[in-house]
Amino acid sequence: MNDxxxxxxxxxxxxxxxxxxxxxxxVVSLTVLGASVWVLPRVRASTKAFLKAFxxxxxxxxxxxxxxxxxxxxxxxxxxxxxxxxxxAFFQTTEPESIYQVMVWLRVPRSWGFTFSVSRQFLExxxxxxxxxxxxxxTRGLPLDRPLKRWFNxxxxxxxVLVSSFHTAEQxxxxxETRGIAQLPQSHPTFHWKKKDSLGTLxxxxxxxxxxxxx
Numbered sequence: 001m002n003d004x005x006x007x008x009x010x011x012x013x014x015x016x017x018x019x020x021x022x023x024x025x026x027v028v029s030l031t032v033l034g035a036s037v038w039v040l041p042r043v044r045a046s047t048k049a050f051l052k053a054f055x056x057x058x059x060x061x062x063x064x065x066x067x068x069x070x071x072x073x074x075x076x077x078x079x080x081x082x083x084x085x086x087x088x089a090f091f092q093t094t095e096p097e098s099i100y101q102v103m104v105w106l107r108v109p110r111s112w113g114f115t116f117s118v119s120r121q122f123l124e125x126x127x128x129x130x131x132x133x134x135x136x137x138x139t140r141g142l143p144l145d146r147p148l149k150r151w152f153n154x155x156x157x158x159x160x161v162l163v164s165s166f167h168t169a170e171q172x173x174x175x176x177e178t179r180g181i182a183q184l185p186q187s188h189p190t191f192h193w194k195k196k197d198s199l200g201t202l203x204x205x206x207x208x209x210x211x212x213x214x215x
Contacts, residue, residue, distance in 0.1 A: 002194055002196075003191050003192060003193050003194065003197040004094050004098040004099065004102050004191070005102055005105065005191060005193070005197075006197035006198075006200050006201055007090055007093065007200075008090070008102050009200075009201045009204060010200050010201060010203070011086050011087065011089075011090045012204075013207060013208055014030070014034065014086050014204060015083060015086050015087075016208050016211075017030060017204075017207035017208045017210065017211040018030045018034075018079060018082045018086075018211070019083075020208065020211040020212060021079075021211045021214070021215075022214075022215050023214045023215070024071065024074075025214070026210070026211055026214045027075050027082070028078060030082055030207065030211070031078045031079070031081050031082040031085075033207075034081070034082045034085040034086060034089075035085060037085060037089035040089065040092075040093060042092045043088070043092050043093065046088075046092055050084070050085075050088055053084070054080075054081060058081070061077060062074075062076065062077045065077075091120075096116075096117040096120045096121050097117060099113075099116070099120075100113045100116065100117040101191070105191070118172070122168065122169070125168055126164070126168065129161070129164045129165070129168065130161060133160050133164065
């Protein structure tokens with residue numbers, strides 16, 4: 001789907017369908033369907049990062065619900081996986097500028113949308129800086145690859161991270177001020193809705209109907 005609005009609609013409808021599902025079979029079906037997003041290259045490339053976020057959450061969530069019943073814990077973990085997969089795929093396949101345009105189209109204040117868009121791009125830059133600093137310190141012999149010594153050497157890692165983040169934020173602020181971002185015309189976003197966007201949205205409604213039908 002090319003239109004970011006269609007992806008947003010599909011995300012909302014998929015999340016709604018998964019939230020409304022009460023049958024274990026329905027939850028399994030929707031989660032497996034959600035896992036099909038891994039055919040997308042950008043989602044598949046971020047598998048490691050997703051698992052780092054999902055596995056601890058699943059262990060905690062599963063441990064808490066296991067006290068009630070094993071089947072309930074299994075269903076809860078599956079539902080959690082589906083609810084995390086949808087937003088994850090959306091943010092991996094949609095550029096910050098497109099998300100900003102969708103927020104403007106939804107009548108969200110432009111200042112909120114702009115703040116969200118810039119913040120996400122800032123996080124991407126900061127993540128790149130973190131990786132570079134991490135490898136630099138490892139090259140210099142700092143034992144950050146060992147869990148116990150990592151905690152003792154954490155201040156040596158955090159200081160350059162803070163300096164880098166402040167420097168990046170200052171550069172971003174100066175760039176926005178130089179370009180006169182506050183005086184830019186408030187243009188309306190342009191979208192190109194195509195047939196496959198309609199089909200994707202229709203599929204989302206069918207998922208909601210399927211969840212309601214199997215309740």
